[in-house]
Amino acid sequence: MNNNQTKIGVPMQRWIGFLVFLFPFLSLITPSGIGFSSVIFVLAALCVPRKAWGALAPHWREIRWVVAAFAFNFLFAAVCVWARPETRLDYLDNPSRMLLGLSAAALVVLARPPRAVLWWGVVAGAVCALPFVGYQRIVLGDPRPGGWLNAITFGDIALCLGLVALAAAIDYRHSTRKALLPAFGAVAGLAATVMSGTRGGWIALVLAAILFLTYARLLRSRRVRLLLVGSFALFASTFFIPAFGVQQRVGEGVRDVQTWLDGGSAFTNVGVRLELWTGAAQLIAERPLFGLDPETVRAGLRRLAAEGRIQDVVLPFEHLHNDALQALATGGVFGLLAWIGILAAPFAFFARSLGRGAHAGAHAGAPMRQLMPQFAPALAGMLVVLSYFSFGLTEVIFWSLKGSMFYALMVFLLMGFCLTAQADADNQSMENKRGK
Numbered sequence: 001m002n003n004n005q006t007k008i009g010v011p012m013q014r015w016i017g018f019l020v021f022l023f024p025f026l027s028l029i030t031p032s033g034i035g036f037s038s039v040i041f042v043l044a045a046l047c048v049p050r051k052a053w054g055a056l057a058p059h060w061r062e063i064r065w066v067v068a069a070f071a072f073n074f075l076f077a078a079v080c081v082w083a084r085p086e087t088r089l090d091y092l093d094n095p096s097r098m099l100l101g102l103s104a105a106a107l108v109v110l111a112r113p114p115r116a117v118l119w120w121g122v123v124a125g126a127v128c129a130l131p132f133v134g135y136q137r138i139v140l141g142d143p144r145p146g147g148w149l150n151a152i153t154f155g156d157i158a159l160c161l162g163l164v165a166l167a168a169a170i171d172y173r174h175s176t177r178k179a180l181l182p183a184f185g186a187v188a189g190l191a192a193t194v195m196s197g198t199r200g201g202w203i204a205l206v207l208a209a210i211l212f213l214t215y216a217r218l219l220r221s222r223r224v225r226l227l228l229v230g231s232f233a234l235f236a237s238t239f240f241i242p243a244f245g246v247q248q249r250v251g252e253g254v255r256d257v258q259t260w261l262d263g264g265s266a267f268t269n270v271g272v273r274l275e276l277w278t279g280a281a282q283l284i285a286e287r288p289l290f291g292l293d294p295e296t297v298r299a300g301l302r303r304l305a306a307e308g309r310i311q312d313v314v315l316p317f318e319h320l321h322n323d324a325l326q327a328l329a330t331g332g333v334f335g336l337l338a339w340i341g342i343l344a345a346p347f348a349f350f351a352r353s354l355g356r357g358a359h360a361g362a363h364a365g366a367p368m369r370q371l372m373p374q375f376a377p378a379l380a381g382m383l384v385v386l387s388y389f390s391f392g393l394t395e396v397i398f399w400s401l402k403g404s405m406f407y408a409l410m411v412f413l414l415m416g417f418c419l420t421a422q423a424d425a426d427n428q429s430m431e432n433k434r435g436k
Contacts, residue, residue: 008048008051008110008111012047012048012111013111013112013113015044016044016107016108016110016111016113017111017113017114017117018117019037019040019041019044019107020104020108020113020117020118020121020413021117021118021120021121021124022037022121023037023041023104023121023409023413024118024121024122024124024125024161024164024410025121025124025125025128026125027125027157027161027406028125028126028128028129028132028133028147028148028149028154028157028158028161028192029125029128029129029132029147029148030148031148034402034405034406034409035401035402035405037405037409038097038100038101038405038408038409041100041101041103041104041107041409042100042103044103044107045103045106045107048110051110052103052106052107052110053106054110055106055109055110056102056105056106056109059109059419059423062349062352062419063105063349063415063419065345065348065349066345066346066349066411066415067102068341068345069338069341069342069344069345069346070095070098070099070101070102070341070342070345070408071099072337072338072341073095073098073099073338073339073341073342074092074095074096074098074099076095076331076334076335076338077091077092077094077095077096077338078092078095080293080330080331084293086293086295086296087293087294087295088295091293091294093401094398094399094401094404094405097401097404097405097408098342098404098405098407098408099408101405101408101409101411101412102412103412104409104412104413104416105412105413105415105416105419106416107416108413108416108417108419108420109416109419109420112420115171115376115377115417115421116171118168118377118413118414118417119164119165119168119171119182120181122161122164122165122168122185123165123168123181123182123184123185123188124185125161126158126161126162126165126185126186126188126189126192127184127185127188129147129154129158129161129188129189129192130188130189130191130192130195132147133145133146133147133154133158133192133195133196134191134192134195137195137196143197144196144197145195145196145197146196149400149402150400151196151197151198152196152198152200152395153397153400153402153403154192154196154198155192155193155196155197155198155200155201156193156198156200156201156204156387156388156391156395156397156403157402157403157406158189158192158193158196159189159190159192159193159198159201159204159205159387160189160383160384160387160388160406160410161185161189161192162185162186162187162188162189162190162192162193163186163189163204163208163380163383163384163387164380164383164384164410165182165183165185165186165188165189166182166186166208166212166383167376167377167379167380167383168182168185168376168380169182169183169186170375170376170379171376199394200390200391200393200394200395201387201390201391203390203393204386204387204390204391207386207387207389207390208383208386208387211379211382211383211386215354215379271313272313272314272317272321273321273322273394275310275311275313275314276301276314276317276320276321276322277320277321277322277325278310279300279301279304279305279309279310279314279320280297280320280322280325280326280328280329281325282304282309282310283297283300283301283304283329284325284328284329284332286300287332288328288332288333289332289333289334290331290332290334291328291329291330291331291332291335292329292330293330294318294319294330297320297329297330298318301314301315302315318399319396319399320396321394321395321396322392322393322394322395322396323339323391323392323393323395323396323397323398324336324339324392326396326399327339339392339398343385343388343389346381346385346411346415347381347382347385347386349381349415349418350378350379350381350382350385350414350415350418351378351382353374353377353378353381353418353422354374354375354378354379354382356374356422373421373422373424373425374417374418374421374422374425377414377417377418377421378414378418380414381410381411381414381415381418384407384410384411384414385411388407
């Protein structure tokens with residue numbers, strides 16, 4: 001048994017494993033499951049603060065840039081609150097709680113729960129979310145259902161759960177029976193995002209397909225390859241089934257763009273975004289280095305509308321429906337760097353983690369089961385980051401506290417499982433060398 005596990009006791013180990021399961025499971029089927037999980041992870045870490053930090057300390061070199069990115073995101077928000085009296089204190093809420101998500105990684109490294117608890121939580125969350133949103137769509141007749149969240153955030157998180165479930169299937173590639181549950185989770189997550197009518201996730205699926213194709217040669221599993229092909233083919237088939245409304249949403253998007261280009265009304269889903277982005281570009285040009293606080297950005301949009309430089313359809317909206325433009329408008333160059341950091345640093349961590357396993361496999365010629373234990377969580381982490389990048393092209397996904405916390409907790413949990421998997425592989429390698 002691991003020394004850390006012995007020190008914290010079996011009850012604490014089981015409690016942490018239960019928390020890991022609970023987070024993705026509650027994310028979409030409860031109104032406050034994500035926020036609840038974020039608070040409980042912090043409280044659990046505060047119960048064993050020295051042990052939690054001690055568990056992370058040996059891995060500091062590997063995680064330092066990720067921690068630095070989330071810390072910079074928080075510190076920049078703090079500077080904005082200090083330097084701009086008009087900026088409200090709740091501007092710190094998202095960045096501070098995202099940084100505290102590091103507690104989830106510390107607990108995973110300390111207790112070393114099996115990563116199956118995360119996989120089953122993801123699968124259960126996706127499978128339970130589908131009938132929830134399906135009832136709203138089919139029975140209640142809501143064309144854009146979102147459960148307890150708005151439709152866009154619901155659809156985005158459901159897609160993340162589906163993609164993580166696809167990655168989880170890699171851990172069960174040697175057993176058809178065991179791989180069935182992740183397969184159900186993947187299909188349920190993709191179906192739930194279709195039910196929500198969210199279009200922003202479609203780009204994420206393209207990026208996910210490219211990522212899977214890039215590493216397909218390393219999977220060495222016909223089952224997983226069939227699951228990947230089947231899942232993406234199933235999603236593509238929804239375009240040809242009128243009941244899902246995918247074809248209608250694509251047609252609406254094309255018409256919205258054409259209407260806007262022709263100088264018509266921007267009072268459409270896509271037209272409003274294009275008009276917001278036009279206004280954002282003008283505001284960014286006025287203060288490119290430090291940006292403006294969110295309320296001043298909204299006042300600027302009202303001014304541009306009053307001057308006739310943009311259409312007044314943008315006035316009811318709180319943000320710019322694009323993460324990069326929102327970061328530039330409200331934080332200038334430094335705000336953009338903060339946004340890039342919380343995406344690029346975790347992606348680089350997961351890419352390195354996956355790359356180390358691939359390199360080891362290439363030189364040792366041993367089975368992937370032994371040499372690449374971090375493959376599934378690392379690939380899942382890359383998928384989560386790519387998904388949030390793509391969501392941010394047409395939405396400010398980090399505006400939502402739930403959207404922000406889902407990202408931070410999922411990233412830090414997957415980081416924790418990558419660290420423990422790599423440590424186990426290193427220990428096994430050292431034992432094999434001693435045996436020789």
